[in-house]
Amino acid sequence: MIALDPGADLFPLIAAVLAAGSCALLGNYLVLRRLSLMGDAISHSVLPGLVAAFLVTGSRASMPMLFGAAAAGLLTVVLVGAVRRLTRVEPGAAMGVVFTILFALGVLMLAYVPHEIDLDTDCLLHGQLEALYWHDAPASWGEALSPAAIAAAPRQVVTLLVTAVAVGVLVGAFYKELRIAAFDPSHATALGVPAGLLHALLMIAVAATTVACFEAVGSILVIAMLIVPAATARLMTDRLGSQIAVSLLVGIAAAITGYLASFQLPGVFDAQPVNAAGSITVVLGISLTLTLVAGPKHSVIARMRRRRSIAKTITSDDLLGLLYRAEEAGEPGVRFADLRAIPRLTAAVVPADRAGLVTHKDDRVSLTEHGRRQAASLIRRHRLWEHYLVEHVGLAPDHVHDQAEKLEHIHARPDGDTPQDPHGRRIPPAPRGNH
Amino acid sequence: MRDLTLRGGFNTSTVLLGTSLLGLAAGLVGAVAMLRRRSLTADAIGHATLPGLAGAFLIASAVGLDQRSLPVLLAGAAVAALASVAVIQWLARQPRTHEDAAIGIVLSVFFGVGVVLLSLVQNKAPKGSAGLKDFLFGQAATMLPGDVYTIGAIAGVCALGVLLFRREMAVVCFDRGFAHAGGWPVALMDAVIMVLIVLVTVAGLRNVGVVMVVALLVIPPVTARLWTERYHRMLMLSAALGACSGYIGSAISAAFEHAPTGAVIILTSGVLFLVSLTAAPKRGVLASAARSVFLRLRIAGDHVLEAAHDAGTSRLDRHGLMQIAADRRWNALFRNAVILSLQRRGLLKARTPEGWQLTPGGTGRGARVARTHELWAEYLVRRADIAGTHVGWSVDQVEHVLDAETIQRLETELGGHVHARAQA
């Protein structure tokens, strides 16, 4: 059983979940609009905005920080657009120019921040979830989950909560507008949906969320929280709604698992806890890798399976074709000895036998009645394709066999009907009630 | 001032030399990377070296090597960087994962792994680890002669690599399809470019930090591109700009107490970029603004001369000028500028009480413009079937920009016709 202490774990967990949730929501649009790197650029370039807000107000109050960041985020988008237009370089280079210069500006400003004000740069970079400690927390969870917790919530958690709600409202209220602007901007514009304005709004939200997450997870890892859940969900779903839901789930689950693993797992080896934000990122990376390798539909394994099953069908089809042609030539079947020359066909005999398509007697393999029907429709497809390629595509008759060999496995039939193929062989008639 | 002349003491000279060499290598490699559209891959590679560094540290301490030996750490960083490149390329090949997402994923997840490993390092050897801050911002001020040798060697390799393969790289960057078909070593060149990026990144990490390496790889090439249209010149210029940024930036930061070297170098190259963006010939903002103003002035001047020609006079009085200005909605400033530019070009004489007198050149120009106008309008009506009443915009614009050869062709094709109509 995992032992959690309300004082040490309540607020870090809440913070991690809120950060992961709001990032995952926005990340979907970044990934879909191929703006992932804008997330990267903005997360660097908000630094001068932050430091400026900090220098002006002299405090780490959340609101000025968020405004500073939003302004810097918007500035980044505008500048990237301007640099692209004026220099006509690739978008990546334009982003690189803008965000490195803004970041350097922030670093320079940081060097002149008076020392008595504490702006912990290490914390900005890799985040300190662990620092969200509740000092006089009650000992038991029952007491901890009470109104007292709300009063005791640290500033960072409140900021994150506000951001998460704002992002939720943005994505919820403008769901269909954001969707059409991302899918088909020119149609959106023709309909009167201001795609440019929505884009700016989205980027401001990304900048503000990035900053709200800084103190929890750090400026670099927030990129993982933005992109990875959405990229993972993208591989699993076909609808924006479900993609957003899955990305939320992935993000939040990774936040919880990663946080717990950061001290539970090293504990097993008697080691010190590791950085929680880093651990969350690693979990996100693992979940993406697993989805890529073993997920539904688009994963490596799923594609391999599909290829294997197609290959099997093709081999089985080839065996049936061979037997059918042998029967046409008057042979009652094919001898194993002859079949052995083509090893993959030999291997196909057993599965075909099991499917009731072929039978073997003595040393001969021959078609069953069921197999013959299937072979006939297969040969029909093959010869119709040959006919089509010669008649309509204009290939030479002696070239079409290989092409037709590939096409016959596709369950589409070329138009037209004819009794003979280009080689003068009979095309088996269509079975009744089925083309 | 002393710092700018390499006399600021041994330490400063070391830093100046090191950052200049790094800038040179980065500018050179970055130029190729930009042409290959790989600018931000360097960003991912830079961040991805963190787990390599931390991992090398942990492995070295586990097997009893010196954990802080530079070759070990750099080897770790290089391995991680190469791995990140491979992963980016694999990810970008997967369905539904585009290249931008692949770069972002590798950047952040590798960095996350690095952060985790780093906390293990810090737990094991609290004093022995280089801070994360140095990794990102760099500590150029602590550069040692040994570092300069390493950077120098890497810069040499990069220069050699780019020089040796500059033609192949140009072909591969410009047209991959053609390069493939022509049997150019496309995959090899991609690999060489990546390895060079990795080398520069790893060399720069320890001294100037990730973000600065990215800046040096990206900003000088973009700046160089503003100045030249030639591939070789762009490579040279980019390298020179990188070296200058490194040199000037570290000299400035040495002169001020708190100034972080890496940031000042980036800002120096940023200033060079902004200056170029403003002042570069052709591509600069000022140049194109000036071009556009001069074009407008020339066209406006043509309108004035043409109006005089149409009125059958070689004199322009104030009333006539005000009439044209009102028709074309020119303000007083523009009106005066038009007159001034006509006078500068010797088409209009100085003002007299009756107005302005056209010079013979001015009269000739007016007649030519009017003629071109007629020819073009005739062309549109006869050949392009645009209704005669609607040729306004294009005639207004085109008559001023056609070159002599085109006008001659119009003249041969339609001249007789226009003449005949004008007579009638």
Next chain:
Amino acid sequence: MIQGRRTKRPVGDLADRPEHSPQSPLSIHAMTVAYNRRPVLWDVDYDAPAGSLIAVVGPNGAGKSTLIKGCLGLVPLAAGAVEFWGQPLRDERARVGYVPQRETVDWDFPVSALDVVCMGRYGKIGWCRPIGRQHRKAARDCLDRVGLGEYADRQIGQLSGGQQQRVFLARALAQEADLYLMDEPFAGVDAATERAIVDVLREMRATGRTVVVVHHDLQTVPVYFDHAVLLNMRVVAAGPVSEVFTTTNLQQTYGGRLTLLSEAADALARADGAAL
């Protein structure tokens, strides 16, 4: 003096243009469109007759798509104006439907065919409102009308090219506009889709709608359309198909470029330094 002489006055002044009938769903006045100051469409002047099917034909690079984009304000006009029923686009946007080229969108996008068709209803739904039941039903009816009812829940990337085009068509239907501008709806589609599109077009005409279609197949123009605009950087001819589809007009449209027109476009771009 030739006529052109008299037209030298500030651009955009419409007062003395020939009268355009306010009934025309689409009036283009002296429209010139330039990319980076390089004109791709010169001085187009056209009134679309209400309730007709109009084909815009011309060779590649003739500015066919640009014409439609210019009308919808998707590319800026260098000169001229466009009016819809005598009003600017802003006031009549809800009555104007647009079918972009199929290649312009990311077909990997996670939306179903029905979702895409629902997008046509956005103008009627209003901001921040969810898509109501009646709108979904309307969208589903439109999908049925193009014969894709059974594919409503398919992700769009899993449809064939022709089916994707029909989804776009259904989206336009869902918009219930009075004027449609379609960019190459027939490009690369199968026979079934072509029939479906033609059926829909005829249905639109029967209900008094006007449809402007960028089309590339000359042979089918007289079969499918009433009116045609022959375009090659400028309007070569426009009017009823039977009148404008003459050998001379077609030769003028397709018989090589007007080299001088292209050269002048280049010269304009060069003068401004945009052709770097």
